[in-house]
Amino acid sequence: MKQTVRIGTRGSQLALWQSEWVKAALLEQHPALCVDLVVIKTKGDKILDVPLADLGGKGLFVKEIEQALLDRRVDLAVHSMKDMPSVLPDGLCIGPMPERENPADVLISRNDLCFAELPPGARIGTGSLRRASQLQHVRPDLLVVPLRGNLDTRLKKLEAGVAGLDAVVLAAAGVRRLGLEKRITEHLDSSVMLPAVGQGALCIEIRSQDTEIGERLQALDHLPTRQAVLGERAFLHRLEGSCQVPIAGYGRVDGDHIDLEGLVADLKGRKVIRSSRSGPARNAERLGVELAEDLLSKGADRILRELQHQLA
Secondary structure, eight states, rough: OOEEEEEEOOHHHHHHHHHHHHHHHHHHOOOEEEEEEEEOOOOOHHHOOOHHHHHHHSOTTTHHHHHHTTTSSSEEEEEGGGGOOSOTTEEEEEOOOOOOOOOOEEEEEETTOOGGGTTTOEEEEEHHHHHHHHHHHTTTTSEEEEEOHHHHHHHHHHHHHHGGOOEEEEEEEHHHTTTOOGGGOOEEEEEOOOOOTTTTTEEEEETTTTTTHHHHHHHGGHHHHHHHHHHHHHHHHHHHHTTTTEEEEEEEETTEEEEEEEEEEEEEESSSEEEEEEEEEEGGHHHHHHHHHHHHIIIIHHHHHHHHHHHH
């Protein structure tokens, strides 16, 4: 058996925290292992002055790491699940899924004003079309400002008042993992901001045939998280979407039951189609497909076609 395991990761503060967490969990189960982190820059890391939607393609934060995995330069990769395309390259698969962190989005404002208290014209920063469309749907009087960069970079831009920012929207999971909970002004309710597919979950990606690594990681698997995320990803896959379009999906597992919510919106948040499905958690993937079909039948297909034309 391998005595050295190499983890492929991005170099951001959050990505390194996530990979260090997986490393520590591995060593707890297998103390004799030597675990190294291999930092790899992705396209999304290299190009910071262009909105994500304008970069085109899928897997902007994972492709280069996946190639290293296929080339056997690393033995596993750690990603944020929300960055994962709905289809993986041949030869790779998602391994065991650790328990999910809080999947919500949070508002962090300069003056500690909650979302409903922000004055008309307030400027909110986000690089996510999903967040932007939902913000504009609920508060069309606010101005959404494109914002790129790692979590800590975005917080520094808020503090400095770059582009006149009054607030930013971030994933609760990242803020909590970096110990910055005190900065959170408000956790946004899912009725205002439905999370991204997989948000708050870690993705441990491995080679499909590497049973040794899979077995070593198996103790990290959390069944409710796996069921919820697989349901969300089945929903995303049926819509042929990615993290670069205004699609949101979130599954809540309670015992043997799952509730799935999904949303498709246009870029300005004028059209928002939302629906839900519930049933046995063991049927999460089928329910995710059914949820997508329901949205498509209600007009999401037209929104997605228009988005493809606008983003082309």
